[in-house]
Each structure stands twice: as structure tokens, then as C-alpha cells.
Ligand SMILES: Nc1ncnc2c1ncn2[C@@H]1O[C@H](COP(=O)(O)OP(=O)(O)O)[C@@H](O)[C@H]1O
């Protein structure tokens with residue numbers, strides 16, 4: 001659906017003496033985003049996420065490279081082609097970008113009015129359907145200032161969907177929302193993705209957002225993609241230090257503290273990762289019985305990555321036939337990391 005071929009971006013900023021200064025924001029990047037997937041981009045502030053996203057609908061012009069959308073080279077579009085192309089790409093923002101002097105219904109109708117090829121009756125019925133879809137049918141005549149943050153973002157989503165786009169770009173769309181509202185907006189995005197088969201590209205700095213809705217993820221650092229893959233792989237087996245830090249932060253939020261180094265705990269320390277069906281198998285009891293190894297659970301988590309259940313356990317093992325226990329675990333449907 002979206003393909004980057006050696007796309008790069010350098011901003012030129014005039015300094016006080018009028019000389020140009022160059023800010024490299026995106027290194028030459030190759031990227032393929034499939035039709036119908038929810039693709040996440042995670043990175044710290046300044047990593048180049050917004051630049052990459054805004055290149056997709058050419059809110060930013062690339063300094064070089066080609067961007068293909070559905071096989072069409074969007075870097076080659078003229079003004080007219082670009083206007084038509086942008087109707088196929090919806091976008092939502094961290095601070096919603098609603099027109100405060102217009103009603104909810106008028107905000108949602110705006111892209112249809114600008115497109116200029118819809119009758120008034122068509123626009124009215126489409127706006128009503130969109131507001132119903134995002135759960136705001138009773139708020140059509142209100143103004144944005146009368147809505148909560150979550151409701152404002154729902155207006156933003158309805159407006160983004162008005163022209164029936166095939167792509168939805170989300171730039172930190174939940175970053176201004178509390179955790180509960182974030183969860184409900186992410187749920188809405190997941191439903192829209194499933195029902196409308198829309199491709200979603202979503203920026204965040206929170207691994208939790210990636211874990212809840214994304215199929216694949218790219219991790220950005222210093223204007224480059226440093227790691228990418230299915231969320232289950234990247235989240236459970238992060239390789240790049242930046243990815244590892246994001247995953248640790250996500251766990252620390254849940255535990256309410258930093259990871260213990262277990263210096264005072266005797267025995268071998270293992271970290272087991274289960275995924276899918278293996279999450280529910282009674283593996284540890286079997287290993288303990290058959291090898292005489294005792295274990296204590298130091299930390300653990302059972303959760304979901306989108307629809308896939310997973311578990312991660314940090315264990316201390318003592319006594320028994322340690323080699324046999326390790327071999328048994330290794331042969332099972334579980335990923336074993338020996339931490340010590
Ligand atoms: N319009 C701009 N003009 C000049 N520099 C910019 C502009 N937009 C972004 N940058 C710079 O490009 C880099 C990447 O920014 P951005 O894509 O906004 O990152 P992120 O969204 O990950 O926070 C940063 O160094 C930022 O300061």
C-alpha cells in the first residue's frame with residue numbers, strides 16, 4: 001500500500017545571518033506498509049516520526065527518493081493530482097486540530113464541502129453516519145469546546161474518514177488523552193481498521209499503544225528506522241537498545257518500579273517468553289517434577305499483543321538436574337533467555 005524507496009528529508013532553516021542551516025530529519029529510508037495493516041512508528045521526540053508520516057501525504061516534500069502509494073508515485077503528482085490523492089488519506093493529530101467556531105457536524109462535513117462534488121443531502125447523511133460510527137450522534141450541534149478530549153478526537157476521526165480514505169495517518173493521536181480514554185480511542189481505531197479494511201499508520205512514544213493495536217512496528221532513532229517487524233517479535237525480543245528501553249519503560253509502568261537485578265536471589269535466573277497457545281500449557285510443573293528443579297517466580301506478566309496472548313516470567317531455578325531442566329524448556333514452545 002505504501003512504499004518508501006530511499007526517501008530522505010533535510011529541513012533548511014534560515015539562521016539570523018540569513019545563511020541556511022540544514023537539519024537532517026530522515027536518513028535515506030526504505031519501508032513497505034501493507035494494505036489493511038496497522039503499522040506503528042515509535043521513537044523519542046525528534047526521532048523523525050512526524051516527518052516520515054507527513055511525507056506520506058506530502059505535507060512535507062521529500063529531499064529525495066520515491067514514495068509509492070498503491071503503486072502510484074506520489075512524489076511525481078502535480079497540484080491537481082495531489083489534491084485528489086489527499087482525499088484518500090485521512091489524518092488525525094495530537095491536539096485534534098478542530099475548528100473551534102464550527103459545530104461538530106460542520107467540522108466533520110468540512111472535507112466533503114472542500115471536495116466540492118457532494119450534494120447537501122449527501123453530506124448531511126454521510127456526517128450523520130460518521131458521527132454514529134464514532135459514538136457522537138447526540139453531539140452534532142455542539143461546539144468542540146463543549147466536548148471532552150476523547151470526544152474531540154472522535155470528531156477528528158470522523159472528519160478524517162469523511163472522504164472514505166484508504167489510509168489513516170495518526171500523529172500521537174492519543175498522547176493528550178488519559179489512559180482510559182486512550183484505550184477507548186485505540187479500540188475505535190482497531191474497529192475501523194477491521195471494518196473498513198483501512199490501512200493505519202500510527203505514531204506514538206508509548207510501547208503500550210503499539211502493543212494494543214499494531215500489527216507491525218518500526219522503531220525510529222536519529223532519523224532512521226533502527227528495528228522493525230511484527231509487534232510480537234519486536235516487543236518480546238527487542239534487539240536494538242532503543243527498542244529495549246521502550247519495552248523496559250512499558251514494563252516499569254506496570255510494575256511501578258525499575259527492574260530488579262536479583263543480586264540477592266540464589267540459583268540460575270531465566271526469562272521465559274510464551275506466545276499464543278503455549279501461554280496456557282502447564283510446562284513449569286512438568287519440568288519441576290521430571291528434573292527435580294525447584295523454581296521461584298521473581299516477576300511475571302501475562303497479557304496480550306493485539307489478539308495474541310503472551311506471558312513473560314522471570315524465574316530463579318535451584319537444585320535438581322539443571323541441565324535437563326534447561327534442555328526440556330529449550331525443546332518446548334517457549335523462548336528461554338538465561339539471565340544469570
Ligand atoms: N519544519 C521543520 N523545520 C526544521 N526542522 C524541523 C521541522 N520539523 C521537524 N524538524 C526537525 O527534524 C527532526 C525530526 O523531527 P520530527 O519528525 O518532528 O520528529 P518526531 O515526530 O519524532 O518528534 C527534529 O530534529 C526536528 O527538530
Ligand SMILES: [Mg+2]
Nearest residue numbers: 049050051171
Ligand atoms: Mg512528532
